[in-house]
Amino acid sequence: xxxxTAATLTASIDPPPGEQASARRRGRPRFGxxxxxxxxGLYFAVPILASFLFTVDDPVKGFSxxxxxxxxxxxxxxxxxxxxxxxxxxxxxxxxxxLIPAVVAVRLGGPRLRTFVELVCTLPLVVPxxxxxxxxxxxxxxxxDNMVPGQxxxxxxxxxxxxxxxxxxxxxxxxVVMALPLAYRTLDAGMRALDVRTLLEAAQNNGAGRTRxxxxxxxxxxxxxxxxxAFLTLALVLGEFTVSSILGFVPFAVWIVNxxxxxxxxxxxxxxxxxxxxxxxxxxxxxxxxxxxxAAAPANQ
Amino acid sequence: xxxxxxxxxxxxxxxxxxxxxxDSGAGATVxxxxxxxxxxxxxxxxxxxxTVRPGELLALLGPSGCGKTTALRMVAGxxxxxxxxxxxxxxxxxxxxxxxxxxxxxFQSYSLFPxxxxxxxxxxxxxxxxxxxxxxxxxxxxxxxxLGGAERRKRADExxxxxxxxxYGDRYxxxxxxxxxxxxxxxxxxxxxxxVLLLDEPLSALDAKVRLTxxxxxxRLQQELGITTLFVTHDxxxxxxxxxxxxxxHAGRLEQCATPAELYARPTTAFVAxxxxxxxxxxxRVGEDPGTVEVLGQRLPVDGERTAAQQDVExxxxxxxxxxxAQGGSGAVITGSTxxxxxxxxGVQLPDGxxxxxxxxxxxxxALPAGSGVTVSLPERPVLVDARxxx
Ligand SMILES: Nc1ncnc2c1ncn2[C@@H]1O[C@H](COP(=O)(O)OP(=O)(O)OP(=O)(O)O)[C@@H](O)[C@H]1O
Ligand SMILES: [Mg+2]
Numbered sequence: 001x002x003x004x005t006a007a008t009l010t011a012s013i014d015p016p017p018g019e020q021a022s023a024r025r026r027g028r029p030r031f032g033x034x035x036x037x038x039x040x041g042l043y044f045a046v047p048i049l050a051s052f053l054f055t056v057d058d059p060v061k062g063f064s065x066x067x068x069x070x071x072x073x074x075x076x077x078x079x080x081x082x083x084x085x086x087x088x089x090x091x092x093x094x095x096x097x098x099l100i101p102a103v104v105a106v107r108l109g110g111p112r113l114r115t116f117v118e119l120v121c122t123l124p125l126v127v128p129x130x131x132x133x134x135x136x137x138x139x140x141x142x143x144x145d146n147m148v149p150g151q152x153x154x155x156x157x158x159x160x161x162x163x164x165x166x167x168x169x170x171x172x173x174x175x176v177v178m179a180l181p182l183a184y185r186t187l188d189a190g191m192r193a194l195d196v197r198t199l200l201e202a203a204q205n206n207g208a209g210r211t212r213x214x215x216x217x218x219x220x221x222x223x224x225x226x227x228x229x230a231f232l233t234l235a236l237v238l239g240e241f242t243v244s245s246i247l248g249f250v251p252f253a254v255w256i257v258n259x260x261x262x263x264x265x266x267x268x269x270x271x272x273x274x275x276x277x278x279x280x281x282x283x284x285x286x287x288x289x290x291x292x293x294x295a296a297a298p299a300n301q
Numbered sequence: 302x303x304x305x306x307x308x309x310x311x312x313x314x315x316x317x318x319x320x321x322x323x324d325s326g327a328g329a330t331v332x333x334x335x336x337x338x339x340x341x342x343x344x345x346x347x348x349x350x351x352t353v354r355p356g357e358l359l360a361l362l363g364p365s366g367c368g369k370t371t372a373l374r375m376v377a378g379x380x381x382x383x384x385x386x387x388x389x390x391x392x393x394x395x396x397x398x399x400x401x402x403x404x405x406x407x408f409q410s411y412s413l414f415p416x417x418x419x420x421x422x423x424x425x426x427x428x429x430x431x432x433x434x435x436x437x438x439x440x441x442x443x444x445x446x447x448l449g450g451a452e453r454r455k456r457a458d459e460x461x462x463x464x465x466x467x468x469y470g471d472r473y474x475x476x477x478x479x480x481x482x483x484x485x486x487x488x489x490x491x492x493x494x495x496x497v498l499l500l501d502e503p504l505s506a507l508d509a510k511v512r513l514t515x516x517x518x519x520x521r522l523q524q525e526l527g528i529t530t531l532f533v534t535h536d537x538x539x540x541x542x543x544x545x546x547x548x549x550x551h552a553g554r555l556e557q558c559a560t561p562a563e564l565y566a567r568p569t570t571a572f573v574a575x576x577x578x579x580x581x582x583x584x585x586r587v588g589e590d591p592g593t594v595e596v597l598g599q600r601l602p603v604d605g606e607r608t609a610a611q612q613d614v615e616x617x618x619x620x621x622x623x624x625x626x627a628q629g630g631s632g633a634v635i636t637g638s639t640x641x642x643x644x645x646x647x648g649v650q651l652p653d654g655x656x657x658x659x660x661x662x663x664x665x666x667x668a669l670p671a672g673s674g675v676t677v678s679l680p681e682r683p684v685l686v687d688a689r690x691x692x
Contacts (some may be wrong), residue, residue, distance in 0.1 A: 081387075195410055201379055202412040204399040206426030207493060213400075218427070250639040 042077050048273065055270040067266035071274065077298020080255035086167060087251060088237035089173040092230045095183045098176070099229075101189045104214055107196040121184035126179050129242040132174060136247065141168070165249060174243045179233045185233060194218065231283060238275065318407040319372065327392045328356035328529035329403070329496040331376060336385035337553075338371055344373040346382070347553030360470070360540035363550035367485035369533040371410075372550070373499050376531065379404045385587040389497065401616075405490030409505055411482050413474040420470035420487045424457040426493045460488040462520065466625075487519065491526070498523065498530040504539070516543055537577055541565065549573045556577040567604075571687035574617045581623065581657040582615040584681075584689065594686050597678055617685040620646060620660040629674020637671050649677060 009162075021266035034236060058064035099121075105115045124132075143159035162169035191201065219226070241253040250258065259268035331353040336345040345368045353359045361369045374380040374386050378399030386393045394402060413422050461467050462483045472481055483503050490498060500519070504512045520543050523530045534540050540547045541561040548558040549572070557564060557573045568574035583610045585596030593600050596616045625647070632652030639646045643667035657677070661669070669675060 194415075195412070196410050198410050198412045199414065201377075201399070202406075202408060202414070202489075204379075205402075205404070205406045205426070205428070206489065207400050207430030209398070209400050211431065216425075217414050217416075221414070260555060292402075 008163075048276070051269050051273055055266045055273065057266075067270040068274070070097045070267045074259070076250070076255055076259070076269075078269060080250050080252050083167075083250070084201055084238050084252035087171055087175060088234045089246050090172050091179055091237055092233045094172065094176045095229065095233055096226070097181050098217070099180070099183055099187055100214070104190055104196060104200075106188070107191055108200070120178045125181045129174075129178065129240075130246075132177065133243045133246045136174060136243070140247075158199055163247075168244075168247070170247065171244055171249060171251070175233075175237050176242065178240070178243075182231045182232045183235070187222070187225050190222045190263070191218075194221055206264070221262060235279060238279070273295060303601065312575065314530045316446075328527050330355050330388075331497055331529060331531065332388040332391075333372065333375070333422060336375060336387070337383045338368075338375070338380065339383060344553050346375075346385075348385070349550070349553065349555055351548055351555050353529055353531060354546075355529055357545040358523050358530040358532060360544035360547045360579075361531060361533045361550060362537055362540040362547050363535065363556075365535060365551045368553040369535075369540055369550055370501055371532055373406075373501050373533050376402075376405050376497060377406045387529075403493075403495050403547070404499055405495035405500065406499040407483065407486045407490050409488070409502040411474065411479065411506070413477075413482055413485055413489070415474050417468070418471050418473050419477065420454060420457045421459065421489045422474070423436055423460050423483055423492050424453040425489065427453045427456060430493055455624065457488075460492055461485075463491070464488045466491060478511075480507050480515055483507065483515065485524070486520075486663060491528075492599045496529065498528045500530065500532045502533055502535070505534075505536075512539075519543070534635070541577070547577075551576075559621060568685065571617060571685065574685055574687075577660060579621060580688070581618045581655060582655075583618060583651070584653065584655065585614050585686065586613050587614055587686075594684065596684070599679060599681075601679060601681065602683040604685050611688055613689045614686040615689050616679070617687055618657075618679060620658040622680060622682075623659040624641040624678045624680060625649070625651075625659055625661065625669070626676045627668060628674070628676050631674070631676040633675050633677045635669050635671050635673050637677060638669075639667060649675065651677065680688060 012160070029097040056063055056065060102117055106117050140159055140163065143156045146156070162173070199217050199221075200210070200213050203217040204210065208216060238252055240251070241257065244251050245254045245257070256268045256272055260266075302350075302434060307411065333349045333351040336349040337344075337345045343366075347368075349368065349372055351372075361372060364370055371380055375382060376389075376394075378394075378401075382395065384393050388394070389403070395508075413419075414425065417425065417623065419475060446595040458470060461470055464487055466481060466484055466488075469477065469485070477485065481505075483518050487503070503519075504515055516539060519532075532540070532544065541564070544561060546558055546560055547564050549564065551572050557569050559567075564573065564577055566575060574580050582594055585594045587593075587603075588595050588600055592603055592614060594603050594614060599618075623645070634650050636648040636650050636656065638648070640663065641660075643663060644660045645663045647661060647666055649657050649667065651657060659677075
């Protein structure tokens with residue numbers, strides 16, 4: 001994310017050819033802009049560079065890439081990464097299922113519904129994740145505290161099941177809540193470009209039922225917003241530490257921190273850098289794909 | 302693809318439709334029966350009764366907010382009445398969901414699906430519509446079976462041909478002009494061969510010239526297909542020039558439904574008289590015989606509704622029905638003129654200070670420059686009267 005922002009800013013330094021003359025005339029503002037960009041660039045680049053130096057610094061040889069080669073053999077990384085990715089995919093799916101109908105309903109319904117949905121989707125922003133975790137913990141503990149061995153009630157069994165470490169549903173629930181604010185805003189912005197009501201009515205007039213109309217007409221026109229939502233959710237789940245760590249699960253971010261504490265410092269930081277670069281590349285691919293879609297339509301013929 | 306011989310059960314839309322088909326099943330009868338619908342405090346429809354005959358083009362005309370769109374959306378199934386019913390060919394369709402109704406609609410705003418090209422937009426309905434339509438008779442059912450992809454493309458291309466844009470099938474909506482988009486939307490509305498066509502101000506976003514050509518095109522297509530059509534507009538010229546009949550609505554009710562000529566010449570209510578065309582209001586008094594009115598020194602029979610409750614009334618006269626003679630002395634004076642081509646519209650101030658408009662042929666009007674005194678009179682015919690506006 002950070003890298004992307006820096007790249008966008010850097011790209012905007014070069015004015016289009018026609019503007020160069022006028023840019024020279026406006027020398028001072030241009031200089032000011034460059035200074036700001038340099039400061040921001042340093043702000044983003046220095047920590048990454050420092051991390052990189054940390055991973056390649058070897059007390060004996062002075063320089064070594066062994067931290068990077070260990071990525072493939074270090075214990076615990078792949079299960080943790082897999083758990084995070086599985087959780088991310090599930091979170092994205094649940095967020096879609098919850099929010100797409102909600103956002104469509106907001107477009108069709110009155111202003112009161114909009115206020116309500118906006119409120120609900122903004123709430124997680126003001127609840128710190130530590131508070132969310134505290135709430136979850138007390139609910140889970142309530143289940144285990146009242147448990148009589150050999151006689152678990154249905155609810156107690158449910159509470160145990162959602163903490164299954166191979167796929168903790170409780171984390172999925174927490175992540176969905178945490179993803180709501182950004183996902184809602186992204187989807188809503190995507191819908192704003194569409195005349196949802198008229199498009200749906202046109203589709204219905206052509207024989208499509210309500211659900212089918214949403215799937216065949218609204219979703220294809222929301223591709224960019226859906227991709228962005230997926231990406232933001234993925235980033236959130238990959239980087240989430242507080243909730244999963246306190247609840248005692250070991251997804252990607254928790255593994256990195258644990259590994260650091262256990263003396264695997266260089267490897268875990270190397271993993272972070274690789275994941276940062278990969279995420280950044282993914283973002284570039286997505287935004288390029290999204291940008292090309294508009295231009296692709298004319299070329300298609 | 303090209304080897305697929307046209308099959309008998311997919312009749313082409315471009316098959317010539319004999320004019321008689323208009324009365325024999327191609328178009329449906331649409332009836333509004335006592336339709337009411339309120340949105341909170343506003344009453345959009347206040348007991349609308351109207352019958353659209355098979356195969357006719359009926360224009361719904363009326364001021365903004367009088368419920369035209371609401372009435373149309375009732376037929377399409379996007380709006381449910383609080384009471385009353387919509388009947389198509391005698392059967393109540395109020396309970397049928399929108400996507401199962403047999404009515405194609407063209408919307409006021411551009412409504413093509415942005416992610417589909419023109420051809421796929423037109424073919425959309427052919428892909429969506431589930432197997433036979435519940436209200437379709439077994440005979441029509443044959444043509445309702447789901448079409449394959451190649452067949453759909455072929456039908457879509459035929460429709461594009463029909464609306465005169467055969468070469469635009471591969472274009473996306475953002476590559477089409479507003480007029481082209483509305484034509485494609487028309488083709489899309491016709492693709493499922495609906496028995497009712499609903500047009501909600503489809504031309505209002507277009508410029509004047511495109512409007513004119515598209516207007517004629519819609520009319521030609523409608524007559525060719527013999528499809529019952531409801532055309533909403535608030536442009537009276539559009540309504541009068543295109544429609545078989547015009548229904549004037551006011552505050553959620555029907556004021557009058559008649560042919561354009563009758564509506565113009567014999568409006569039954571003062572509202573219609575004033576809404577359609579230009580109307581002068583000349584003060585008069587109800588005579589001793591309440592069936593007559595005294596106006597401009599003449600005694601004329603009253604047409605239509607009487608306003609016996611009041612002595613002071615206003616007589617409604619069209620500009621072309623006012624007579625002017627060049628002799629002054631009556632107190633009426635020409636105040637100005639507007640050249641309209643063959644006719645010139647003169648402004649005339651009556652002795653009581655009121656201004657009226659009078660249409661004269663341009664060469665007659667040339668003899669009456671501004672400032673000249675004239676005498677105003679009315680032809681000896683029944684006139685419409687209305688209660689005098691209190692001012
Ligand atoms: N969904 C709705 N919610 C609230 N009020 C509505 C709704 N639809 C229509 N109305 C109101 O009902 C009345 C009739 O609306 P309608 O759209 O039928 O008018 P119209 O004759 O089509 O007007 P126009 O020529 O401006 O399109 C208006 O006062 C409108 O504000
Ligand atoms: Mg309207």
